[in-house]
Amino acid sequence: MKIIACYPMKSLAKTYMPESSEVLVAESSEEFFRYVRLYQPDAAVLFSEMFTAPPWEWLPAARASMPKETPLIIVPLYRDEMLVGKVTEEMGLPGVYTLSAQLSQEEIREQICLILGLVGGSQESERAESSGLVYSLMSYGSSGVTTFCINYPIILARRNPQKRIAVLDMNEAKPDLTRFFKLQKHQLALFRPDFLDESTAKRRNWVQVCKQSVHMPNLYYAHAANKWKSAEITNLIAAFRQQFDFVYVDWGYCFPESEAMHRLLFSADRNLLFVRADPFSIENAKEWIRGWREKGVSCEVLLSHSDKGQPFRIGEEISLYGVVPRISEGRLMQSQRSNSVLVEEFFPPKPYVVSLRQIADAEYSEKSAVLI
Structure with a gap:
């Protein structure tokens, strides 16, 4: 060259x-x-x-x-x-x-x-068909999206070693996933010109751009927080869907709503709204999901911070993706300070790990994973 x-x-x-x-x-x-x-x-x-x-x-x-x-x-x-x-x-x-x-x-x-494209092999994608599943993860704040993105993909990757999994941090307001995994040098925004055209975006090998997990060789992370335009979101999703089997997008706050967020909701295969297990949060989630349903977008709820034996009523018309239990603030803070992944610790919080395993099992049955 x-x-x-x-x-x-x-x-x-x-x-x-x-x-x-x-x-x-x-x-x-x-x-x-x-x-x-x-x-x-x-x-x-x-x-x-x-x-x-x-x-x-x-x-x-x-x-x-x-x-x-x-x-x-x-x-x-x-x-x-x-x-x-x-x-x-x-x-x-x-x-x-x-x-x-x-x-x-x-x-x-x-x-x-x-x-x-002069690093580690061909710039062309090894996968010919767009077969990956894209998950958009959103919340009203402090509902465990980042904790989920740190821990759950490792369980999913361990159970599916032949599958390639990508986790994208698109939380522009609070890119905690980027800080946790030190993704500052793995920014998709650097390649923004590629996302102006779908064919150009698909030609690049995004595995080389992402950071490979130290825990699982088939798991990759990237910093994707930026003021994306809606067309760029479409081409980004298309490219990653082609090169990965599972793509988890940590969008973060679902407000204020932007054109890029709208495009992500319409482009993703499954939209997950993380909701704290309290009456006010549940009612707000119902209203938000009903509003998007009228626009033709389906959303599911992942109920978080659930206490053992705590009753919850989400309503039959709302699809429940899964329930994860509360992790004590001290336990979570200890993990964050030591930069330790909970599911990889010697003594992980067992109820939380069990709930994530149930969600992983439900991926192929297309059923919700509810921890009783």
């Missing part, structure tokens, strides 16, 4: 580039535009420090100098990172990938390799 890089020192520029690539280094912005006209590269990498003009001037010019299908990767300074992203979005510049300004030299090289 032929790459033109714009960087002040030729001797150092190549240390940022993939080893398998041919790199031509421009030591000034003027030289970069001249090289592009002469050689028409397969990709370009621009360090924002090379430009004295503001991003809204040099970035559109750089994009216009090459065919729109040629990837343009920006390595920004701290002061430019947000502005470059804003210019890219508001001006609708295609094929512009903006890296984080916090990356080290090695991390920059790794992400350039990922974007250009």
